[in-house]
């Protein structure tokens with residue numbers, strides 16, 4: 366049988382995958398169940414069976430065998446996820462130390478996922494050799510980091526000390542920690558709690574800040590991952606996922622990739638100071654007020670920035686000061702509950718910062734997302750209650766985000782689908798208002814409803830891949846029904862109404 370993808374190797378990327386045949390957008394490229402699933406680093410106290418948050422104090426539920434956090438249902442069903450480490454804790458009488466009420470993080474749980482990986486190695490040494498042993502974990506670079514020291518104290522010494530697992534050498538335990546740090550995917554449980562999963566084959570795909578793959582994870586307890594082509598990919602084309610957030614600027618992405626994944630990204634977007642013509646990280650020039658500032662070396666955060674028009678240079682420290690101020694304003698805004706006052710404040714700040722930044726700047730995209738979320742969803746003023754001008758405003762905000770997503774997350778991606786879902790409602794409400802207010806003809810009404818139907822139909826084609834227990838999965842069925850309803854409405858527009 367033809368392999369799903371071909372694994373190649375380069376000096377820069379290590380192993381990476383290329384398509385072994387032409388792929389159409391939406392086609393499944395690869396499906397995999399994780400080798401291990403477990404709590405993230407610095408997790409709060411969670412059930413070691415189903416990962417729901419648990420009370421970390423002495424009042425919280427515990428495993429009747431080993432005494433570590435486990436909810437009553439998982440205790441009754443002898444949660445398979447917890448079984449392997451349960452035997453280790455029970456045999457060596459490793460007690461879970463209850464936490465004070467105010468504790469937010471439980472460092473004792475840091476050892477769980479590395480331990481599960483080590484026990485999985487013992488249970489299936491062949492799979493380890495074939496799939497895991499080759500995974501990059503940047504041993505030398507990690508040794509220089511604080512993470513290495515913290516892992517040494519919290520994990521290596523804990524497993525080899527109280528847990529008496531001296532059969533796992535220190536270097537192997539650090540390898541497990543490194544494999545998790547560099548390769549693990551974050552997934553969510555039914556209750557929305559984050560977990561780490563290791564998919565050894567999926568982890569081969571290289572990173573790009575403009576990925577061409579998309580994935581969805583099942584919540585049936587298996588955490589099965591389906592990886593699909595987001596756009597058409599020709600045979601031999603590189604396969605890219607993203608290890609970072611596409612809607613952040615180059616500097617922020619580089620910091621995240623260098624710190625957590627130990628490499629510098631040289632993708633076309635990172636190398637281009639305009640970020641593929643979007644000016645996603647560019648402030649306005651304060652010297653000439655005409656041009657935009659772009660970095661003289663996007664991979665070097667502290668390099669000076671030049672105006673595209675007057676060519677005057679601005680030190681990055683000055684730009685950084687402005688960005689920090691805006692980030693603080695955004696954080697303060699996000700902390701407030703949704704209200705009309707918050708909406709008005711967000712609008713004011715958005716307009717204010719439009720005079721300082723390129724309209725596509727990532728911080729203005731964050732403002733747009735905040736405004737989209739609130740417009741039509743503030744108490745006492747639903748979408749139907751919005752005047753035409755605000756509906757049009759909401760449509761423009763959404764289209765602004767979609768333009769960016771078309772460049773950075775093109776094709777059949779979840780982020781685009783969610784925005785297309787957002788778009789259909791104001792389009793349809795505005796169309797109805799205009800038509801029933803006798804401001805547009807029936808044929809213009811039909812066209813506008815068709816635009817809304819197309820948006821929600823495209824959203825459905827992507828969201829239908831999501832597990833129906835996830836909010837995106839729930840949205841998929843809403844999209845389907847709304848699409849049908851809109852098509853019926855379009856069919857009902859009669860000639861007389863023309």
Ligand SMILES: C[S@@+](CC[C@H](N)C(=O)[O-])C[C@H]1O[C@@H](n2cnc3c(N)ncnc32)[C@H](O)[C@@H]1O
Pocket residue numbers: 377378379380381499500501547548568569570571572573626627628629630631632
């Ligand atoms: C999840 S692993 C990918 C598989 C890995 N190449 C291997 O052979 O196991 C992530 C590591 O691959 C390398 N890598 C992935 N994408 C890269 C990129 N765009 N540029 C440079 N290195 C990359 C980095 O070393 C990174 O830490």
